[in-house]
Amino acid sequence: MSTLETIPNSKKEVLVEILLRLADDRLILGHRLSEWAGHAPELEEDLALANIALDMIGHASALYGYAAQLEDKPDEDHYAYFRDDIDFKNIALTELPRGDFAFTTARLFLFSTFSYLLYNNITQVIEEEQFNGIIKKHFNEIKYHLRHSREWVLRLGDGTDLSKLKIQQAIDDLWMYTGEMFETDKTENLAAGYNLFIDVPVLKNEWMKWVTETLEEATLKTPDNNQYMFTGSRQGRHTEHLGRLLAEMQFLRRSYPDADWK
Amino acid sequence: MSKSNSKPISHYQNEWPLWEVFYQPGNGKPFEHAGSVHAPDAEMALQNARDTYARRNEGIAIWVVPTDQITATTPEDSEAFFDPAGNKPYRHPQFYSTPRAVKKRK
Numbered sequence: 001m002s003t004l005e006t007i008p009n010s011k012k013e014v015l016v017e018i019l020l021r022l023a024d025d026r027l028i029l030g031h032r033l034s035e036w037a038g039h040a041p042e043l044e045e046d047l048a049l050a051n052i053a054l055d056m057i058g059h060a061s062a063l064y065g066y067a068a069q070l071e072d073k074p075d076e077d078h079y080a081y082f083r084d085d086i087d088f089k090n091i092a093l094t095e096l097p098r099g100d101f102a103f104t105t106a107r108l109f110l111f112s113t114f115s116y117l118l119y120n121n122i123t124q125v126i127e128e129e130q131f132n133g134i135i136k137k138h139f140n141e142i143k144y145h146l147r148h149s150r151e152w153v154l155r156l157g158d159g160t161d162l163s164k165l166k167i168q169q170a171i172d173d174l175w176m177y178t179g180e181m182f183e184t185d186k187t188e189n190l191a192a193g194y195n196l197f198i199d200v201p202v203l204k205n206e207w208m209k210w211v212t213e214t215l216e217e218a219t220l221k222t223p224d225n226n227q228y229m230f231t232g233s234r235q236g237r238h239t240e241h242l243g244r245l246l247a248e249m250q251f252l253r254r255s256y257p258d259a260d261w262k
Numbered sequence: 263m264s265k266s267n268s269k270p271i272s273h274y275q276n277e278w279p280l281w282e283v284f285y286q287p288g289n290g291k292p293f294e295h296a297g298s299v300h301a302p303d304a305e306m307a308l309q310n311a312r313d314t315y316a317r318r319n320e321g322i323a324i325w326v327v328p329t330d331q332i333t334a335t336t337p338e339d340s341e342a343f344f345d346p347a348g349n350k351p352y353r354h355p356q357f358y359s360t361p362r363a364v365k366k367r368k
Contacts, residue, residue, distance in 0.1 A: 042278065044299050044310035051313050148309055155302065 007186050011194050015128065016067045017089075018191045020079060021234065023063035024090035027080055028242070029111060030056030031249055035098045045101075048148060052108070055141045062134050081253035085243045086236040093177035095233075095242040102156055102166035106174055109149035113210050114181045115142045117203045127195045150214055157218025168220050179229030181207070280329040281307040283314070285321030293325055301326075 008014045033053035040046035064076030073079075093111060098104055119139045126132040156167035182204040191197035212222045230239075252259065278300035284293040296315040301307035307326040316324060335343055347353070 042300060044301065044314060048310065048313040051317065144312075151305055151309065155306070 008190065011196075012070055014187060014190045014194055015131070015196050016070055017187050018197050019063045019067040019070075019131070021089040023060040023067070023079065024088045025094050025111075025115075026056040026063070027060035028088070028090040028245065029094035029107075030054070030060060031245060032094065032096075032098050033104070033108070036104065041101055049104070052145050052148070055138075055145065059134075059138045059141070062138070066130060066134060077253065081250045085238050085246055088238065088242060088246070089234050089236065090242075091177070091180040092230050092233045092239050092242075093174065093180065095239060095245060096174075096177065097241055099170065100166060102163070103170040103173070105149055105152040105156060106167060106170035108145060109153045109214070110171075110174060110178055110211065111181075112142060112146040112149050113214075114178075114203070114207055116146050117206055117210075118198075118200065121198050121203065125192075125195050125198055131196070153214055153220075154218045157215070157220040164219070167218070171215065171220060172223050175223040175225075176228055177230050180231060180233055183231065183234060185234060278302050281311070281326045282329050282332060283307075283311040284325040284327070285311075285315060286323040287321050289322065293323075296320070298329060299326070 008017050030053045033049050033056065036049040037046065037053070040049050060080070061076050064079040067073075068075050068078060093107060096107070099107075116139075119135050119142055123132055123135050123139065126135065153167060156163040158164070182201045184200050188197055188200065192199050208222075208225075215222050232238075279302070280298050281301055281304075282298050283296045285296050286293045296311070299307060299310040299314050301310045304326065308324060311324050311326050315321075351357070
């Protein structure tokens with residue numbers, strides 16, 4: 001499954017599509033986080049962001065690996081390096097440029113809250129043993145990503161005038177990209193029917209509650225949901241930023257397809 | 263959010279305070295000093311300690327302590343504190359034989 005708006009027509013194709021959606025979110029956000037290596041405001045935070053980036057790229061690698069096994073592809077690299085932007089199904093939130101530390105923190109918090117709720121819920125419905133095992137294993141790391149980013153939102157929001165201004169701006173700027181988390185389409189409906197996924201819109205209320213609670217504690221304002229929301233990334237219609245990210249991420253592997261770690 | 267009442271010193275105005283990190287390698291094991299981290303407060307000190315010193319399965323628990331809360335001996339203390347112990351090897355337990363009854367239980 002890799003072309004625009006193609007509907008998978010077997011359980012296996014549906015599963016592969018779901019695996020790729022989950023993995024693409026994590027690979028792309030992991031890549032954005034990895035851009036902080038050597039640039040974070042403090043050495044300790046540099047390590048923390050690199051750790052989280054590695055966690056996410058690891059999650060993507062496991063999910064791609066499972067998809068490769070199902071589709072009889074050589075390995076996970078096939079999905080990371082040899083697909084074009086139109087084939088990637090990550091939400092736009094994950095591909096936006098890394099921004100400043102407030103933007104990175106806000107994005108990680110909004111995404112990790114979603115990720116936590118999603119993983120917590122899908123482990124309860126997924127019957128495929130291997131898929132469920134992967135999700136359960138990664139869930140513990142997501143708990144930490146949420147804790148780390150939440151604590152930073154609290155500190156930036158309830159910190160200095162400048163840190164509050166920056167984190168509020170970041171939350172406001174990111175808000176139009178949060179709608180895609182709770183969108184669903186035919187593929188996901190099919191997946192829910194096969195007990196491979198859930199109906200994600202049901203997570204929205206709880207996500208709003210968690211996010212609002214943290215923002216209130218951080219003395220920040222929750223943006224209005226009644227605004228333009230970006231859409232289309234799950235079907236391959238991305239922002240201009242993904243292409244550039246992929247160019248950087250993929251060029252080496254594509255220029256030297258047989259390159260090896262030796 | 264956990265908060266520490268103590269305010270550790272920072273030598274530079276723009277630098278986060280320093281915390282000493284201790285980790286426990288396993289159940290029932292004594293905590294060992296791992297090193298130090300900078301952090302703005304206790305919760306972030308714990309998280310930074312986790313990211314810096316517990317990434318390779320080193321331990322099962324972490325303590326962080328504001329560095330300025332540790333009272334330490336100085337080199338000037340060493341004569342009075344440590345020299346007297348230097349020539350008292352009989353204080354080491356290997357000089358005492360284990361009673362037979364205890365040996366049997368092993």
